[in-house]
Amino acid sequence: MRIIIPLLGGVALLAVAPTADAQVSPELKAQCGSCHALEKPANPTVDRLWSRKGPDLWYAGDKFNKPWLVNWLQKPTPIRPGGVLWFNHAKPGEPRDTLDTASVPKHPSFDTATATKMADALMTLKSGLVAPDLFKPEGANPQMGKLAFTKLRGCVACHQSAPGEGGLSGPQLYDAGARLQPSYVFAYTQDPQKFDRYIWMPRLTLSDQDLTRITAYVTSLGKEGAQ
Template identity: 50%
Template sequence: MMKLHIFAALSFGLIAAPVVALAGNGADILKSQCISCHATVKPEKPGLDHIWERKGPDLYYAGSKFNKPWLVKWLQDPVRIRPAGELYRKHVKPGDKEDVVDESTLTPHMKLAKADAEAVADALMALTGPAGLVNKGAFKGGKVSMTMGSMFFNKLRGCGACHMAKAGTGGLSGPELYTGGERLQADYIYSYIKDPQKFDPGVWMPTLNLAEPDLQRLTGYILQLSAPEGK
């Protein structure tokens, strides 16, 4: 029987999969189906080895990262977030001019029935991680100019080398961000940009040492990418 990795495609690729009703509570589903690919408790020895070996992103702080409505929706109809899976170097092959994503290496993902998606989302939202990981109230909610935000994102800070702010445009090694505002909590975005090593010791995303106005600007821009003005 094929083993079901419910959350692998939070970072992996997807192919068509049937809707599956697991008829269990969210915590049980997490325990039985997700821990082979994701850390639902903080790793004892976080670092580059953990990042290299994991099959999907850590979920022990999912409740401080994701928006619940997005989780419920995504679990019923998952789409790829990381164009080249996790870890990027494991899922690319040489192309004519540059590396291309090797689709054959990306793990398929199943869809959950609505009741199970809601139960799992509840369980994930209860996983808030250690105190102080996310700076609550850090983002002040100000609107930003999409033109200036795009310039800052793509040219001044080079975020577009790893991330896509628009489908089909940008880097493949990091998660796409054009659904970031729908998917991610504002304070998580701010906190991760400010200090990615706090979440993933050894991760290749640099600590940019941004000034507070720039942290606010970049967070606001990513949030607005999902809004009508960002389309």
């Protein structure tokens, strides 16, 4: 298994009119604000990326499907096998992709009522970077997307499409069909640096056809009959 930290990408490809920032509730700040950015950083830095405790949530309403959020907050399971920064949990003296998973901090769990309230609040957080109908599923070919993901575009170097199959430097994607909104997958894959200028996921300058295929494949994962 290999882990690759690619070079940074560059210029945005998708222009979506920005929306006003949602007001972050005091309750959400109290529960999540110590580990996650709930508002878009005014001046993001490399140091912020290396020091954050959890992934940014200021675009959670663009990213997640609410039913998944409600369930996950009650029974959290690892999304990033090595935590936010995998190398912090690499076992000394062993290959860099050998992780001490026991050292990865556990996410707290919540009761149903609290999880539902938190999910409602998170779904109000929008970036203005994702048009809801950006992904057009008509004619999308998930099998061609699988070929692009696993062989042609190198996504599998950083992401797992099935447990134990793929890299560890990015979040696993084998439940992406339940977790992620298709238009978010399309927009983020198209230009990750639009969301964070220093994030290490590369902008690959993919065609719309490639983006559609990859999005169709990724958002099929975890669904019944997915290959």
